[in-house]
Amino acid sequence: MRAYDLIKKKRDGAELSKEELSFLITEYLSGKIPDYQMSSFLMAVYFRGMTDAETITLTELMLSSGNRFDFSDISIPKVDKHSTGGVGDKTSIILAPLMAAMNIKVPMIAGRGLGHTGGTIDKLESIPGFRTDLTMQEFKNNIKDIGFSIISQSDEIAPADKKLYSLRDVTATVESIPLIAASIMSKKLAEGIGGLVLDVKAGKGAFMKNISDARNLARTMVNIGNSMGVKTIAVITDMNQPLGKTVGNGLEIKECISALRGKMSDDLKEVVLTLGSWMVYAADCVTEEVAISRLSEHVLIKYKAELMDFIEKGDAFKKFVEFVDAQYGDPEVAFKPNMIPAATRVKEIRIPDKGYIQEMDAEKVGTASMLLGAGRRQAEDRIDHSAGIVLNKKTGDYTTPDEPVAMFHYNDETHINEAEKVFLSGIQAGQIPPDKRPIIIDVVI
Numbered sequence: 518m519r520a521y522d523l524i525k526k527k528r529d530g531a532e533l534s535k536e537e538l539s540f541l542i543t544e545y546l547s548g549k550i551p552d553y554q555m556s557s558f559l560m561a562v563y564f565r566g567m568t569d570a571e572t573i574t575l576t577e578l579m580l581s582s583g584n585r586f587d588f589s590d591i592s593i594p595k596v597d598k599h600s601t602g603g604v605g606d607k608t609s610i611i612l613a614p615l616m617a618a619m620n621i622k623v624p625m626i627a628g629r630g631l632g633h634t635g636g637t638i639d640k641l642e643s644i645p646g647f648r649t650d651l652t653m654q655e656f657k658n659n660i661k662d663i664g665f666s667i668i669s670q671s672d673e674i675a676p677a678d679k680k681l682y683s684l685r686d687v688t689a690t691v692e693s694i695p696l697i698a699a700s701i702m703s704k705k706l707a708e709g710i711g712g713l714v715l716d717v718k719a720g721k722g723a724f725m726k727n728i729s730d731a732r733n734l735a736r737t738m739v740n741i742g743n744s745m746g747v748k749t750i751a752v753i754t755d756m757n758q759p760l761g762k763t764v765g766n767g768l769e770i771k772e773c774i775s776a777l778r779g780k781m782s783d784d785l786k787e788v789v790l791t792l793g794s795w796m797v798y799a800a801d802c803v804t805e806e807v808a809i810s811r812l813s814e815h816v817l818i819k820y821k822a823e824l825m826d827f828i829e830k831g832d833a834f835k836k837f838v839e840f841v842d843a844q845y846g847d848p849e850v851a852f853k854p855n856m857i858p859a860a861t862r863v864k865e866i867r868i869p870d871k872g873y874i875q876e877m878d879a880e881k882v883g884t885a886s887m888l889l890g891a892g893r894r895q896a897e898d899r900i901d902h903s904a905g906i907v908l909n910k911k912t913g914d915y916t917t918p919d920e921p922v923a924m925f926h927y928n929d930e931t932h933i934n935e936a937e938k939v940f941l942s943g944i945q946a947g948q949i950p951p952d953k954r955p956i957i958i959d960v961v962i
């Protein structure tokens with residue numbers, strides 16, 4: 518077999534067999550296929566796509582390039598949640614302790630932020646002392662003792678995805694539905710879970726800019742999960758504007774602590790309770806071995822009330838404290854969030870017009886936050902955990918030039934003017950309130 522022939526075959530739109538895909542992945546991982554040939558293959562996939570069978574095979578190959586966790590000694594259902602990436606998206610840090618409080622185990626492997634999107638691992642690392650590079654044994658112990666753990670992807674988990682993702686990142690081949698689906702699912706399936714809830718973001722701040730692409734990605738990932746024995750549900754949620762009131766790592770952890778104490782903005786609450794309801798439902802289905810079907814509105818409301826109860830009783834907050842302690846962070850942070858380092862400078866951002874905010878472009882807010890130091894342009898960049906943006910106003914709110922719509926938190930002023938320009942270019946005010954967009958767009962089962 519030759520890589521050249523397989524690139525040509527995909528370029529011409531044909532389906533590759535299991536043996537052919539296996540040849541490409543194994544030879545690339547061992548260094549026998551060079552980056553330039555693999556880049557060319559990835560670009561062919563970008564334009565030609567993959568069949569369902571090819572996408573499932575690619576996922577299996579990337580998954581089996583590394584280790585899989587075995588939690589068969591834990592009889593309690595293991596469920597995870599994963600987001601395709603957004604701005605201000607902090608739901609994992611609220612949902613994992615909430616599930617643990619309800620006796621559902623969450624073994625979560627999370628990612629770092631890149632470009633305008635944030636990552637759970639960066640957010641957690643803003644807690645003094647916190648570590649996400651636990652050993653497999655520490656990860657397992659935390660899941661047994663606390664009910665959840667959140668770690669970063671190590672070299673042992675889906676190494677083929679790690680190598681391919683770095684290449685995709687520099688060859689403009691990230692935004693491909695089969696490649697994103699196989700990449701995310703290969704890591705999630707390594708967790709040894711029985712159920713998975715995917716938050717597929719759609720809109721300006723997401724990889725999938727329109728709902729039809731988001732549905733396609735959701736359907737592809739749900740097929741992969743179910744075909745590999747993991748009960749998988751995808752919830753499509755709006756990412757046209759940032760989620761919640763903060764963007765930036767330390768600021769978002771403070772917002773999570775408030776949320777775990779019962780104080781959440783309406784949009785964040787809706788996403789947390791909807792995803793949480795589906796996680797509970799997936800866990801029940803795993804336990805009882807019944808098929809997942811669409812939750813009726815009535816049952817969904819009942820689940821949401823139950824989840825809110827676990828937050829209000831303080832059980833989810835207690836789990837968060839135990840988790841911070843077990844991952845070498847200072848648990849006092851949960852009681853005194855001001856212990857999270859703050860930026861030395863704060864700038865009020867106003868818009869010149871008065872009226873209702875028509876839109877707040879999530880990609881532009883995320884880019885502005887990155888320019889303040891909260892994110893990376895390139896994978897190797899260092900980030901400033903205290904930098905970011907607090908949003909005083911969101912889409913639909915009335916504003917005047919006297920009121921700041923946002924506060925920029927930063928230490929380094931190098932890109933402050935550019936950040937302000939980008940941020941303001943994503944906001945418009947008008948005299949008529951905009952139509953309210955639903956935050957939960959659809960559920961794919």
Ligand code: URA
Nearest residue numbers: 601602696697700701
């Ligand atoms: N997140 C991943 O892990 N992989 C992708 O391809 C895109 C987002």
